[in-house]
Amino acid sequence: MFLNRRKLLASTAAGAVAGAAGPFVIRDLHAQDVVKVAGIHDTSGGLDIYGKQMVATMDLAVNEINAAGGVLGRKIQLINYDPQSNIQFYTQYATEAATKEKVAVVHGGITSASREAIRPLLKRFNTLYFYNTLYEGGVCDRNIFCTGSTPAQTVEKLVPYVQKKWGKKIYTIAADYNYGHITAKWVKKYAQDNGGEVVQTDFFPLDVTDFGPTIKKIQAAKPDLVMSALVGAAHISFYRQWAAAGMNKQIPLASTTFGNEVVITSPEEHNGFVVAFGYLEGIDTPANKKFVEIVHGKYGIPHMTELATMTYHGVHLWADAVKKANSLDRMKVIEALEGGAAYDGPAGKTTIDPKTHHTVLDVYIGEAKDKKFVVVEKFLQQTPADTAAVCDLKKNPNENKQYVIDVKT
Amino acid sequence: MDYAIILLLQIGSAIASLVLLSIGLAVIFGMMRVINLAHGEFLMLGGYAAITAYNKGVNLWIAMLVVAPLTVGLFGALVERLVIRHLYGRLIDTMLATWGLSLAMIGFVTVVFGNTVSGISAPLGSLSIGGYRTGRYEIFLIGVAALLLVAGWLVLRYTRLGLIARGTMQNSAMAAALGTNPSAVYAVTFAVGAALTGLAGGLLAPLSGVVPTIGAAYIAKAFITVISGGAAILSGTAIASALLGAINTITTFAFTSVLGEVALLVAAVVLLRLLPQGITGRFFRRAL
Numbered sequence: 001m002f003l004n005r006r007k008l009l010a011s012t013a014a015g016a017v018a019g020a021a022g023p024f025v026i027r028d029l030h031a032q033d034v035v036k037v038a039g040i041h042d043t044s045g046g047l048d049i050y051g052k053q054m055v056a057t058m059d060l061a062v063n064e065i066n067a068a069g070g071v072l073g074r075k076i077q078l079i080n081y082d083p084q085s086n087i088q089f090y091t092q093y094a095t096e097a098a099t100k101e102k103v104a105v106v107h108g109g110i111t112s113a114s115r116e117a118i119r120p121l122l123k124r125f126n127t128l129y130f131y132n133t134l135y136e137g138g139v140c141d142r143n144i145f146c147t148g149s150t151p152a153q154t155v156e157k158l159v160p161y162v163q164k165k166w167g168k169k170i171y172t173i174a175a176d177y178n179y180g181h182i183t184a185k186w187v188k189k190y191a192q193d194n195g196g197e198v199v200q201t202d203f204f205p206l207d208v209t210d211f212g213p214t215i216k217k218i219q220a221a222k223p224d225l226v227m228s229a230l231v232g233a234a235h236i237s238f239y240r241q242w243a244a245a246g247m248n249k250q251i252p253l254a255s256t257t258f259g260n261e262v263v264i265t266s267p268e269e270h271n272g273f274v275v276a277f278g279y280l281e282g283i284d285t286p287a288n289k290k291f292v293e294i295v296h297g298k299y300g301i302p303h304m305t306e307l308a309t310m311t312y313h314g315v316h317l318w319a320d321a322v323k324k325a326n327s328l329d330r331m332k333v334i335e336a337l338e339g340g341a342a343y344d345g346p347a348g349k350t351t352i353d354p355k356t357h358h359t360v361l362d363v364y365i366g367e368a369k370d371k372k373f374v375v376v377e378k379f380l381q382q383t384p385a386d387t388a389a390v391c392d393l394k395k396n397p398n399e400n401k402q403y404v405i406d407v408k409t
Numbered sequence: 410m411d412y413a414i415i416l417l418l419q420i421g422s423a424i425a426s427l428v429l430l431s432i433g434l435a436v437i438f439g440m441m442r443v444i445n446l447a448h449g450e451f452l453m454l455g456g457y458a459a460i461t462a463y464n465k466g467v468n469l470w471i472a473m474l475v476v477a478p479l480t481v482g483l484f485g486a487l488v489e490r491l492v493i494r495h496l497y498g499r500l501i502d503t504m505l506a507t508w509g510l511s512l513a514m515i516g517f518v519t520v521v522f523g524n525t526v527s528g529i530s531a532p533l534g535s536l537s538i539g540g541y542r543t544g545r546y547e548i549f550l551i552g553v554a555a556l557l558l559v560a561g562w563l564v565l566r567y568t569r570l571g572l573i574a575r576g577t578m579q580n581s582a583m584a585a586a587l588g589t590n591p592s593a594v595y596a597v598t599f600a601v602g603a604a605l606t607g608l609a610g611g612l613l614a615p616l617s618g619v620v621p622t623i624g625a626a627y628i629a630k631a632f633i634t635v636i637s638g639g640a641a642i643l644s645g646t647a648i649a650s651a652l653l654g655a656i657n658t659i660t661t662f663a664f665t666s667v668l669g670e671v672a673l674l675v676a677a678v679v680l681l682r683l684l685p686q687g688i689t690g691r692f693f694r695r696a697l
Contacts, residue, residue: 046622048524176667202665207626209617212422212547213661213669216415219541233526234626237617240528244544244616246535264618266530 034077035070035328037062037315038097040108040118045085046233047110049260053308054132055080056299058107060291061315071322079103087117094118098125104328105318107132107311112179116402119144123400128330130318132311134278136182137358137384138403140391143330145337146358147314147350148306149278151186152386155256157363157379158276159190159227162254165274167224168196173214173238174229175257176203178404183229183256185407186386199223206231211238215245228255236261243269259305262368273368279309279347280366280373291346303371306347310359313350316343349381356391358384411539416662418538422547424654425554429613430627431634431646432557433606438635439642440578440598443493444504447511448631449624450518451603455481455610456619457518460527469532477611478604485603489596497595511624518621528618550612557605561643565697574598575697633677639687644696648688653677 039058042051062078070076079101083089090109097103098121105128109115115131122129123143130145137150163170170191174180180203188198199221202214218226230238239261242248254274262270281292281304291312295301301308320343322328325336338354348362363382366373390403434448445451458480462472488510496503533545565571574594577584581591610619617623634653638645656676661669684691 045524046620204666205670208666208670209623209626210423210426211666213419213658214666216419216541216543217662219415220412233618233620234623236526236528240531240618241544241616244531244535244546246537246542246544250542264526264528269530 033074035072035074035322036077036079036101036103037318038079038081038093038101038103038106038108039311040081040083040090040093040097040106040114041311042085042110043080043082047085050110050133050305050307051082051085053295053299053301053304054108054110054311056295056301057304057308057312058315060294060299061312061319065316065319071319072326072328076319081108083114087114090114090117091121094121095125098122098127103127104322105130105333107314107318109133110307112136112402115139120400126330128318128333130314132314133307134310136179136405137386138390138405139358139387140356140393140396140399140401140403142334142357142393142397142399144357145314145317145352146387147310147317147361148359149361149363149382150358150384150386151183151256153278153361153363153382153384154276155183155186156190156385157365157377157382158254158256158274159187159196160194161276161365161377162225162227162252162274163191163194163196166252168194169223170196170198170225170227171218171221171223172198172201172227172229173218174201174203175231175235176205177231179231180229182405182407187227187229187256189407198227204230204235207234209234209237211241214238215241215247218251219247223251226251226253228253229257230255231257236264239265239269248272258368260303262371262373263303267370270368271370274365274376275368275373276363276365277306278361278363279304279306280364280375282366282373282375283346283348283364283378284375285346285348287344288346309345309347310350313343313345313347316345317341317350317352348378351381353384353388355394356384356387357393358387360384411541414538415541415543416658418543418548418551419662420655420658421551423658424650425547425551426613427630427634427650427654428554428558428646429550429609431631431638431650432554432561433602433604433609434631435635435638435642435646436602436605437599438632439638439640439645440574440602441497441595442500443497443599444500444507445602446504446508446628447488447514447624448606449626449628450511450514451481451485451606451624452610452613452627453518453619453621453624454484454514455607456614456623457522457527457610458607459611459614460529460619463529469529473611473614474608477614478608481607481610482600482604485606486596486600488603489599493599494592494595515621515624522621524621526618526620529615531615546615553612557608558643558647562697565643630673633674637677637680637687639684639689639691641689641693641696644693645687645689648693649680652680652688 041054062076066075081093107130109131132147134148172184174184184201191198321333321336325332337352342351351360363379364375365377437445455477459472459477462476531546535542536545577591577594634649638649657669657673660672
């Protein structure tokens with residue numbers, strides 16, 4: 001074999017590169033067999049009641065897709081990360097998922113803070129991101145798909161429903177951070193649009209446990225109903241103290257956040273509360289009954305929320321889009337999702353809105369009864385009007401921010 | 410009129426809750442000069458003891474009034490024997506040790522019960538006053554707080570046990586020379602402080618529920634109350650609770666609960682600027 005200097009240099013350089021990249025080459029060969037998908041959900045720490053069920057439904061969705069042959073002829077391998085309700089771990093695990101594991105898609109994030117920690121990072125690493133939690137709306141970024149409901153979808157239906165049922169005067173109590181503030185503004189807007197009023201709005205930091213004075217203030221204001229956007233473990237004491245004062249028999253209560261609390265509080269405390277979500281366990285369809293049965297039985301989750309069900313929808317939406325695009329290429333999958341991707345599942349039909357990357361979904365109004373929610377009314381195919389008011393990714397595909405939606409009241 | 414009564418009741422209930430939160434700390438810190446940073450976790454443990462006992466079928470009142478203080482009291486005695494007694498007089502070291510203890514307790518309880526909220530419904534139902542309703546249980550707590558203060562005062566003032574405790578705290582060498590055993594007195598005092606804290610934790614559980622991390626929500630208020638109160642543990646705690654509870658409630662009624670908390674903290678800062686030794690450092694100096 002004849003070697004001149006140029007060939008020798010070229011071949012040794014290539015050899016050196018191959019040598020240095022050795023372990024990665026081998027891993028990539030192995031990775032050909034599976035499609036890696038990451039889930040980042042808090043299964044320990046304060047958010048674990050949500051994280052655990054989201055991991056369960058994600059696992060269920062992946063198993064179903066694999067049982068049906070996977071995507072592109074390959075099985076999906078689910079990699080679960082537990083950020084322990086700590087934002088710092090979110091960025092660490094998102095980086096690991098995007099760079100070391102080179103996953104095709106990341107599903108995850110529960111709080112808005114965790115989403116905003118990893119959203120820019122995943123965009124930078126060109127890794128597709130699904131955020132499946134209901135939140136305050138306004139995220140505008142072509143790399144993310146937000147499958148959960150936003151206030152315009154749920155509050156718009158909830159407020160007129162309860163005003164018709166109970167009366168026009170609303171007293172709002174909400175958690176003191178952006179979700180609570182934005183939701184309170186939507187409540188006020190829809191109350192006024194429907195000829196009612198919000199007599200007062202009180203905000204509570206997330207660690208407040210003593211609601212005694214507030215309960216007396218509510219009585220002094222004599223509203224027709226109380227609207228709660230309280231969040232988290234400490235705020236559950238409001239519902240206990242509300243019932244202990246006998247107020248649950250006096251003034252009815254509606255909530256945009258009372259979900260898993262139905263498991264923790266007692267029927268005497270929560271019976272009659274009215275809520276609106278993109279999913280309720282009591283949805284009376286065969287698809288949902290089967291879904292609930294599996295999640296209760298196989299995964300031991302006592303009560304399902306919108307977060308977990310939308311995670312399930314999100315994984316299926318992604319897998320369908322990959323099949324449609326016939327590729328794992330990020331842009332091709334995004335375009336497939338933007339082309340009217342829809343999934344019909346336990347929560348009804350969820351369609352991706354191409355302009356906002358949020359979803360058009362069914363909204364359910366439910367009434368708490370003996371540790372469950374009974375669906376009392378449903379509104380099909382509600383559009384994410386709040387985000388749509390500020391975000392148009394068709395027109396501005398390079399946008400990358402979360403708008404704070406200005407609610408005019 | 411009914412609004413005035415309800416406002417007064419609410420102030421009473423805020424004061425009672427401060428008294429309950431801080432009385433155990435007042436005993437441990439005020440008498441023994443041990444800064445127990447695990448105080449919030451002692452409250453949390455009391456809450457869990459009551460709720461667990463109740464869920465196991467124990468009568469709610471026994472769970473709250475007997476099981477919770479006994480459990481935490483015994484735990485306190487154990488902690489005193491194993492940790493605290495080696496550290497008397499070493500303020501920084503006790504802070505570190507009890508802080509470590511608080512972290513360990515949070516971790517342990519999380520492992521056993523999970524990091525989720527547990528709770529029980531408040532008993533006794535509700536009561537209407539004019540056009541308003543309030544929980545009977547809140548009024549019951551006001552009674553318990555008052556009873557604890559009076560009982561504490563009677564024990565310290567009129568019993569031999571109280572005399573020995575006070576003597577040992579003032580001058581342990583002299584008390585030892587007169588035939589008491591300071592080590593035993595310290596152990597009992599610490600256990601009593603812990604038991605009072607456990608009682609408070611059990612009593613507050615139906616109102617606020619418990620999570621392993623709930624101590625953090627309590628500990629700041631407890632310390633502020635005890636330090637504002639000053640040297641006299643019972644009257645100091647009572648006066649500081651009354652002052653801070655009233656300010657907190659009135660501001661909350663007039664404005665919002667956030668401003669109520671702010672007003673409480675501002676009041677405590679101003680108070681300590683004017684009276685660095687606490688209220689009873691200047692007034693009622695001979696009180697208990």
